[in-house]
Amino acid sequence: xxxxxxxxxxxxxxxxxxxxxxxxxxxxxxxxxxxxxxxxxxxxxxxxxxxxxxxxxxxxxxxxxxxxxxxxxxxxxxxxxxxxxxxxxxxxxxxxxxxxxxxxxxxxxxxxxxxxxxxxxxxxxxxxxxxxxxxxxxxxxxxxxxxxxxxxxxxxxxxxxxxxxxxxxxxxxxxxxxxxxxxxxxxxxxxxxxxxxxxxxxxxxxxxxxxxxxxxx
Numbered sequence: 001x002x003x004x005x006x007x008x009x010x011x012x013x014x015x016x017x018x019x020x021x022x023x024x025x026x027x028x029x030x031x032x033x034x035x036x037x038x039x040x041x042x043x044x045x046x047x048x049x050x051x052x053x054x055x056x057x058x059x060x061x062x063x064x065x066x067x068x069x070x071x072x073x074x075x076x077x078x079x080x081x082x083x084x085x086x087x088x089x090x091x092x093x094x095x096x097x098x099x100x101x102x103x104x105x106x107x108x109x110x111x112x113x114x115x116x117x118x119x120x121x122x123x124x125x126x127x128x129x130x131x132x133x134x135x136x137x138x139x140x141x142x143x144x145x146x147x148x149x150x151x152x153x154x155x156x157x158x159x160x161x162x163x164x165x166x167x168x169x170x171x172x173x174x175x176x177x178x179x180x181x182x183x184x185x186x187x188x189x190x191x192x193x194x195x196x197x198x199x200x201x202x203x204x205x206x207x208x209x210x211x212x213x214x215x216x217x
Contacts, residue, residue, distance in 0.1 A: 001173050001174060001190050001191070001192060001193055002172075002173045002174075002190045002191075003173065004027050004030065005030060006173070006190070006217060007027050007030075007141050007142075007171050007172070007173060008027055008028070008030035008031045008033065008034055008141065009034045009217040010171050010176065010215055010217055011028070011031050011100055011139055011141055011171050012031050012033075012034035012035050012036070013217075014098070014139055014169070015031070015035050015036075015039070015041055015098065016039070016097075016098075017039035017040055017041070018039075018040060018041075018097075019041050019042070019097040019098050020041075020042045020044055020050075020090075020095060020096050020097050020098075021041060021042070021043050021044065021096065021097065021098045021099070021100065022043075022044045022045070022046065022091065022096045022098070022099045022100070022131060022135070023043055023044075023045065023052070023067070023100050024068075024099070024100060024101035024102050024114075024128070024131070024141075025067075025068060025069035025102060026069070026102035026141070027102055027141040027142070028100040028101060028102060028141050029055075029067060029069060029071060031100055031141075032052055032053065032054055032055075033054045033055060044087070044090060044091075044096060045067045045068050045073075045087075046068045046084070046087050046088065046091065046127040046130075046131070047066070047067065047068045047084070047087065048081055048082045048083055048084060048086070048087045049065075049067070049073070049075065049079065049080075049081055050079060050080050050081075050082070050090075051075050051076045051077075051078055051079025051080060052067065052073050052074070052075060052076070052079070053073065053074035053075055053076045053079075054074055055071070055072070055073060055074070056072055056073070056074050068127065088127065088130055091127065091130050091131060091134050091135075092130055092133075092134050093134075094134055094135075094136065096131075096134075096135060097137060098135075098137045098138075098139065099131050099132075099135035099137065099138045099139070100138075100139050100140075100141060101114060101128070101131065101132070101138060101139075101140055101141070102114055102140070102141055102142055103140045103141075103142045103152070103167075104117065104142075104152065104159055105152050105153075105154055105157040105158065105159050106140055106142070106152065106153055106154070106157070106167055106170055106179075107154050107155065107156050107157045107204060108153070108154070108155055108179070108183040108184055108204030108205050109164075109165055109179070110164075110165045110166055110167040110168070110179040111156075111157050111161055111163065111164050111165060111166075111167070112132060112138075112140065112157070112161070112162050112163050112166060112167050113157040113158075113159035113160060113161050113162055114128060114140075114162050115128050115129075115160070115162050116159065116160045117159060128162045128163075129162055129163065132162050132163030132166045133163060133166075135166070137168055138166050138167050138168055138169075139167075139168065139169045139170070139171065140167050140169070140170045140171070141171055141172075142170065142171075142172055143172060143173050144172035144173055144174040144175065144198075144201045144202070145201050150203075151201055151202055151203035151204075153170070153172075153177070153184060153201075153202045153203060153204050154203045154204050155203060155204045155205070167179050170184070172190075173190060174189065174190050174193050174197065174198050174201055175187075175188060175189050175190060175193070175198045176188040176189075176215055177206075180207065182205065182207055183204055183205030183206060183207055184202060184204050184205065184206045184207065185206075185207040185209070186198060186206060186207065186208050186209075186212055187212070188212065188213055188214065188215035189212050189213070189214055189215065190214070190215060191214055191215070195208055195212050
């Protein structure tokens with residue numbers, strides 16, 4: 001089973017040379033720490049940064065350099081800073097190659113709910129709706145089940161939707177799955193996790209074809 005760092009390491013393998021990548025709040029922010037050194041990637045944050053680097057070491061933080069989740073960050077040589085209108089022009093103009101988001105629920109049809117739990121206070125949707133409406137390649141980083149052991153990969157999302165039919169791939173603590181027209185397709189399983197455990201933890205339709213390889217990080 002993967003922890004949050006393991007999920008981020010696996011998603012980092014999906015990042016290709018030359019990509020412009022937007023990292024959502026939560027687990028996705030860890031991905032920048034694990035991208036291969038031999039490729040060039042530009043990480044974009046919707047609060048107005050292009051060229052984010054890994055998180056700073058303790059004691060080296062700059063309170064003026066933050067990501068969309070208000071975490072301190074580093075920047076790489078050539079990084080640029082701009083206002084929200086420019087940032088969202090990049091997003092809405094489809095100039096971002098890959099968007100990595102967290103989620104509370106994902107449906108077998110690729111719907112995502114990641115911004116609100118009814119009855120709980122939220123500041124707003126933020127940039128999530130723009131990201132899911134504009135991005136053509138969305139990978140979700142999430143836990144497979146909630147704290148009660150209930151599946152978060154569902155037939156239909158029960159929480160308010162952020163976007164419809166937009167998710168392409170999901171990496172959880174148990175598995176890597178692809179969204180297809182027929183449901184969740186199991187691609188890889190986490191170390192030490194059996195296919196049966198993944199089936200049990202997935203409420204939505206799960207397609208299992210042949211031997212499912214164990215993921216490598």
